[in-house]
Amino acid sequence: MTQEVNETEEDIILAELADDELVEQMHDDLYDGLADEIAEGTQILLDRDWGPDKVLEKALVSGMNIVGVDFRDGILFIPEVLQTANAMKAGMAILSPLLAEIGAEPVGKMVIGTVKGDIHDIGKNLAGMMMEGAGFEVIDLGVNTLVEDYITALNEHKPDILGMSALLTTTMPYMKVVIDELKSQGMRDDLIVMVGGAPLNEEFRKAIGADTYCRDAATAVEVAKKMVGERRAIAT
């Protein structure tokens, strides 16, 4: 990318663009990971009487879909995707309260944490950031999470998804402890339980009774969107 391109593009004044041009520019700005520009563009569309659900869908989610495709194809790298997620988050910060006001269904909510005994959290962080990039609200419980902490957070936030991660073969069985507790408290069926971490696999997922095992953060986003959609379809 040349300096010339940068200078030309820095001259763009978002407020002067027609709606379709603005949306297209926001897709580019999301792609370039520009949080301030996304916040500005989001506000401009709202000021032009776009509903928050329309802004979310047309400007942000469809822009992030492009990001997802290019990440899958190896054009975008993880550090860049995290920049786009950060930009998305800036837009969501404006939209989320407005979406709640009009009673629009949010993309989804997730409580996530690395299980007790494990402090390896880069995979969990990555998944959390990517989920935020897809428009999910993410409540991150951090590392070394006890079953009680999971239960408290689930009761407080009422998420669609519980995500648990572990890197150690010695800590991954704790996921079953959490799931068993969910069952005993009658909460299990209200949640999609998603697990991840390097030593996990599909067999382990079945053995502990989780709903899905995702081998990487990008897969987690795709699976989360699909499963939340399916649950809502059944609910209606």
Add this chain to the structure above:
Amino acid sequence: MKDQQDIPVASSHRQRPSRSGGRAGRITARAIDRQQKTGYAGVTGGTYQPLSEQDIHRIHATALDVLEKIGIGDPTPEILEYALPKGCLLSDDGRLRFPRALVEDVLARVPKKFDCYAPDPKHDHQLEGSRIYTGTSGESVSILDYETQQYRPSTLTDIYDAARLTDQLEHIHAFYQPFIATEYSQALYVHDINVAYAALSGTSKSISISTIHAEHVDALVGLFDLYVGCEGGFIKRPFCTIGGCPIISPLRFGKENTEVMVRCAELGIKYGNACAPQSGATSPAALAGTLVQCFAESLACLVVMHLIRSDAKLIFGMWPFISDLRTGGFSGGSGEAALVAAAAVQMGNYYDLVQSIPSGMTDSKTMDAQAGYEKALTTTAVALAGGNHLCAYPGTVGSLMGLSFEGMLIDNDMLGNILRLVRGIEVNDETLSFDVIQDTVFGTGHYLNHQQTLQLMQSEYLYPRLADRRASGEWEDSGSPDIYQAAREKVKQLLASHYPGYIKPDVDARIREKFPIKLDPLDKKPGNGRW
């Protein structure tokens, strides 16, 4: 290939990201990234030095003894014509003796750097010091056929296809004739002209051709002049090196190749000698003795070329090979081969000579694990030693007898990684990253979205095209392919799509009018049924 000047360095400053053209801008940037900021042409080697300085002096002194007291047999009349008036001596046994003062004098005077031109100037590079460039090489007589996976005689279209692949492989910087067009092996004029034509049709990188007929050098110059569009145009930017083996080990001139070398010196064309004695068979079993003989043989070429023309450009080619003494056969890939080749590079570097060195040879018949370790071992050694032109035999298998297109792609990845290794670690205030560490520890707790990571992800790290870094589950889900299968898919994709048209139609017509061009125009277009 331009030398890399603009490697980003780490910055501790948190910069606000700016617009970079969104998706279209990024796709363009990635294509440029593919030209490699990570493992790049012209990286400087020279850190691996298997010989001590005393070793070098002793090898040097003994090689000069060899040239002075044993000399080189079978000198051609042309060599005698040039060499005797300048101080060489023809002894009663018919061997040409080289006084040590003369050799020392030549070593001091020969050009220590020169340009290696390419048909497209963007691929020009300068050969000097211990800067590294890679190329194909080999003149194999067979190809491991893409469709049948059986060896078959190589053909002219194989040369054209190899050139097209080289054109697209970022870590192969020059195209040195990888095959013989066996269907024309009885018609060498047709052969040599067509090899050059096929090379120029398929790549705009620097090329090298071998011939054993001096008059073909003049014909090739005529072909190249037509290509550049004016008489004398080629000599101004000679983008083709002529290569060959003017010495038959031990210590004899080979008539035809020597005549070619002399003609190149006369015309001012870069010549690459490959003095390739085989230890234990055509040079001493002692590796030091092989180095002595190989150095002496290459020095003889250097002196002859310099006596013909003081600015003659020789790519000094000590190519010490190894014998497997169980059978007497050639062996390309071994610790000894890596060691003695690296030592040869060290000799050349000590005298600041522009040099070529073979590597990446394997005795395996396929691109298997044996090929992988043999190729990586020898190429890493000579690259770290700092050989200028690494004749890295990408894709070559079967002790130089065959070539695999799949292997060229796999070796492209290997070469990129080796160039990265040679480049080393930049240590400075920025890269030591104190501020970045501080930022992160008191901030997000990870580096994945730090500006430094974004800034360096394309220059600090190399992303191989084929190496599989996925999780085992994902790999299983995709059918558990190995690297060879991945290479097969990519070969087809690259060769089915890249028909570059470097020879313009009017130029092509003029060339075909004057020369017996055999490459079918239909083979130079998509839909030819080959890919």
